[in-house]
Amino acid sequence: MQRVQGLGRSGAAGSAAPPVPELPAVPPMTAPELREVYRLMSSVRRLDEAAVAWQRQGILPAYAPLLGQEAAQVGSAFAVDRERDFLFPTYREAGVARTLGVDMVEYMSTHRATWHGGLWDAAEHRLAPIQAVVAGSVLHAVGWAHGQRLAAASPGDPQDPVGGLGVAVAYLGDGASSQGDVHEAMNIAAVFAAPVVFFVQNNGWAISVPTERQVAGGSVAARGAGYGMPALRIDGNDAEAVVSATRRALAYARAGRGPVIVEAVTYRRGPHSTADDPGRYRTLDDERRDAGADPLERLRARLLGEGLANEAFVAECDAAAAAEAEAVREGVLALGPRPGAEMFDLVFAEPTEELLRQKAQWRKESEHG
Template sequence: MPQHASVGRGSITVDHLPPDLTRELYRHMRTARDLDTEAVALQRQGVFPAYVSVRGQEAAQVGSAAALDPARDFVFPTYREMAAAQAYGVDMVGYMATHRALWHGGLYDVAASRFGAVNAVVGGPVPHAVGWAVGERLRGDDGVALAYFGDGASSEGDVHEAMNFAGVYGAPVVFFCQNNQWALSVPNERQVAGGSIAARAEGYGMPGVLVDGNDAGAVHHATAEAVAHARRGEGPTLIEALTYRVEPHSTSDDAGRYRDDSEAERWRRRDPVALLREALTAAGHADEAALAEIDGQALEEARRIRDGVSTAHEPDGSELFTHVFREHTEELTRQRRTWKEEVEL
């Protein structure tokens, strides 16, 4: 059975964490919240064709990403890990350019950032993370891979195969499931047999941890333990962070067609940013003046990123045909020639 961290609906505590860490978690979460608001506005203005909100999942993402070492670990995200990218130190103008569809996977350096490109394949990042982790051990290095995926992706065969492979070979991977309780329009009870994703870990021969995904401190602690476990050569861990997708699946989705907003409203009242803010003051880690200063810095950073991505230079259209294959095929050459003829008309 999974190890249960506190998964409640009340307040949280950060007494067990250093004050500088909790303030840093809050700064990243506050920045991600403000940037999320700006990103939705950019989509409404036609700058982004579409956007997936991370609102309500900031603690799960920031708490986990901040527990990694960007110098040696590697993150494999889905399409909703903006807050994780922010906490991991990714160039956010380059990252957010993904949503403008400017270039293959955004304008940031994936290898240098050690943060994978946005992956819209359901469950797709999970086998990639295992492959990287096995390669890391074969090289004799001690990096750890973290794979993000959702509750819906946990029903994919790719995820099962990756976890089984990692369990058999003891791969240094943290499988991090953000269980936001909706696989697009399908609720947990209609697609997660047994009611728990973390409980599946036992069948793969690895620890399973269920954690309150709205408690940044609890998420950070659980992830740090899982990373240390993998770095010691003790194999993978499956973490299920229980949270909620308070916004629609994307800006193209109408959540009112399949769920009662009263449920989302209950989770909005347990907002992870507000919870951490309250915990910081209760623990004496920051007073209102310090938090107001962080809020101001976060808003300024979010607006800087917004302006940067809004005005980012569009690459030449010919780059559509680069990095598709190692060597250009006859068909790709034909397509490029046709494209060139059309744009030159």
């Protein structure tokens, strides 16, 4: 670690910041991997479009579409080690959940307003509950990552402590990056070399506020230098670019070298949520100009163009995605309400007096007691 010697701070002030370390290289993706990513992206596209329709049909009260962000979400989740790593989503990460094998009925339970955060087992799937507090996921991820370091009993070689650390992946948006919490989280993660990848989906918008009105300098990755943290800014609509960048970042963090920022530049093609009307703050011409290549069509063109897959494979993916979406719809419709008492019982391991008082009051007043 570099140290400022004694009171030589004034001397240090004139010198350049220390160079940011390089990330390790990773091999190109194999054809089966690319096909698997395509299969997952097809499934996610279909489910996401279906969820918007379900909201319009009154099946879901609300949903946050990820249309256009499939490569960023599937690619980043595809890169992780599902035994060791842990992912911390926002409210727009259905594609991450699907890639990790989360039951999508359990995922949609939040959008059905059946349960907060989803019904899946977070520990089993290595995916924390859905987080609606902007930047909340980032704080949880850094805390978990710091825990990985503390749990490493005998760090040994600092380049490879105990055979590699579990890495937290913190999902955040361009908008979230302007929250003070994110600055604090990045700073402390870098100070303690916590194994965390800050995976930023820069989708151009924070509800109605464009990135240029939200992120000074227009880039989240540029902030990495200030924390001595490597940062990659990549084409978030290119699935292989996302997988490779995430793998590089994970390898660096896993080796105990500290946190990394990956900024995937993509585009929120749909509304912020089903309650939003983007026509109030951007035009269709803006969307056509800014959206860039559709990530799913782009990967399909590549697979077909390079002979890595044929039309029959694409058709099979489409059919499987349609069948899956229908099964999820039926599962969502069959979801019953959860016991109301859970809103008190699952707050603390040991309830407070006040919580017990509120629960008793609720029981008295509620027909559902």
